[in-house]
Amino acid sequence: MALVDERTIHVAAGRGGDGVVRWRREKYKEFGGPAGGDGGKGGDVIVRGVRDISYLGKYQEGQQFRAEDGASGRGASQHGKNGKDLVIFVPVGSVLTHVESGRTYEIVREGEEVVVARGGRGGFGNEHFKSATNQAPKEATRGGVGERGTWHIELRLIADAGLVGLPNAGKTSLLNVLTNARRKVGAYAFTTLEPALGVHYDIVLADIPGLIEGAAQGKGLGHAFLRHIARTRVLVHCVSLEEEDPARAYRTVRREIAAYNPALAAKREILVLTKSDTVTPEAAAEAAARMRRVRAGEGPVLAVSILDDDSLKELSKALHAVLKEEDSSASMG
Numbered sequence: 454m455a456l457v458d459e460r461t462i463h464v465a466a467g468r469g470g471d472g473v474v475r476w477r478r479e480k481y482k483e484f485g486g487p488a489g490g491d492g493g494k495g496g497d498v499i500v501r502g503v504r505d506i507s508y509l510g511k512y513q514e515g516q517q518f519r520a521e522d523g524a525s526g527r528g529a530s531q532h533g534k535n536g537k538d539l540v541i542f543v544p545v546g547s548v549l550t551h552v553e554s555g556r557t558y559e560i561v562r563e564g565e566e567v568v569v570a571r572g573g574r575g576g577f578g579n580e581h582f583k584s585a586t587n588q589a590p591k592e593a594t595r596g597g598v599g600e601r602g603t604w605h606i607e608l609r610l611i612a613d614a615g616l617v618g619l620p621n622a623g624k625t626s627l628l629n630v631l632t633n634a635r636r637k638v639g640a641y642a643f644t645t646l647e648p649a650l651g652v653h654y655d656i657v658l659a660d661i662p663g664l665i666e667g668a669a670q671g672k673g674l675g676h677a678f679l680r681h682i683a684r685t686r687v688l689v690h691c692v693s694l695e696e697e698d699p700a701r702a703y704r705t706v707r708r709e710i711a712a713y714n715p716a717l718a719a720k721r722e723i724l725v726l727t728k729s730d731t732v733t734p735e736a737a738a739e740a741a742a743r744m745r746r747v748r749a750g751e752g753p754v755l756a757v758s759i760l761d762d763d764s765l766k767e768l769s770k771a772l773h774a775v776l777k778e779e780d781s782s783a784s785m786g
């Protein structure tokens with residue numbers, strides 16, 4: 454099922470409750486003064502960020518959202534109940550545009566809120582109008598109308614993990630089998646010219662063109678497209694087992710990444726030896742062991758084939774685990 458990354462919705466905040474005209478009844482007294490309470494405030498419509506990129510799919514295009522009205526005031530100076538706020542959850546990364554005014558907001562954190570329609574004020578009861586010169590006001594006001602509006606919600610995904618490697622390493626093939634993406638794959642270099650995103654459960658993967666030796670000097674497609682993965686949290690470094698010297702291929706790409714931006718090179722990395730079906734299981738295991746010795750820093754090393762579901766599950770597990778570690782180290786500062 455394709456990811457829903459856009460919705461237009463209509464929102465209406467609650468109307469304020471009316472103020473009322475009531476009179477106090479007291480024993481032994483004919484007239485006890487005004488006692489009409491104020492109306493309650495209408496509920497607001499609030500948008501709140503959640504960490505679930507599929508959330509927009511729960512809403513219909515053009516869906517109407519309405520918060521509760523405030524209740525009217527009552528006698529004995531009782532305030533009417535406020536209308537309940539209505540909360541609409543949207544994925545973190547959503548950009549909200551108020552269609553009528555063009556005003557925009559971005560939800561960047563979980564729990565972040567924007568009031569997209571304010572509830573109407575409650576009206577005043579007659580008690581409110583009591584003064585030295587008017588002991589028996591007969592007036593009350595009506596509640597205010599709630600705001601209404603049309604909002605466009607657009608999800609701008611930020612990739613969690615970026616696929617890097619030489620041309621032909623199998624990056625796009627992995628994107629296609631792990632996500633809803635349907636990108637072009639080819640048995641030649643530089644099939645991918647534009648970055649693409651795909652969603653694997655709750656993980657956003659970015660696929661970019663291949664890097665070659667000298668990319669920093671403009672060879673191949675250069676390296677400027679690396680900016681598309683500058684904000685990812687994890688690199689998925691793909692090295693084909695069809696390479697004569699996988700360790701060399703690995704180091705070449707590492708050098709180009711470091712030349713582009715040392716901060717990118719410092720990110721956590723999952724090393725994926727791709728096309729494992731083209732070699733014997735023993736050869737794949739041996740290559741993985743060798744790569745563990747030559748690789749930069751720590752992190753999983755996996756042999757994967759798009760034809761081997763178990764290997765894809767291992768990769769999925771590793772991705773989730775590394776991103777989870779990333780999360781907890783980020784929250785510790």
Ligand SMILES: Nc1nc2c(ncn2[C@@H]2O[C@H](COP(=O)(O)OP(=O)(O)OP(=O)(O)O)[C@@H](O)[C@H]2O)c(=O)[nH]1
Binds near residue numbers: 620626640
């Ligand atoms: N046997 C086998 N072939 C694979 C596997 N993964 C990818 N390939 C093949 O490898 C070739 C390159 O795959 P792509 O996914 O286009 O590689 P890429 O890294 O995206 O290449 P560029 O976009 O050019 O950088 C294609 O012919 C794929 O069919 C695999 O697991 N096993």
Ligand SMILES: [Mg+2]
Binds near residue numbers: 624625626638661
């Ligand atoms: Mg590709």
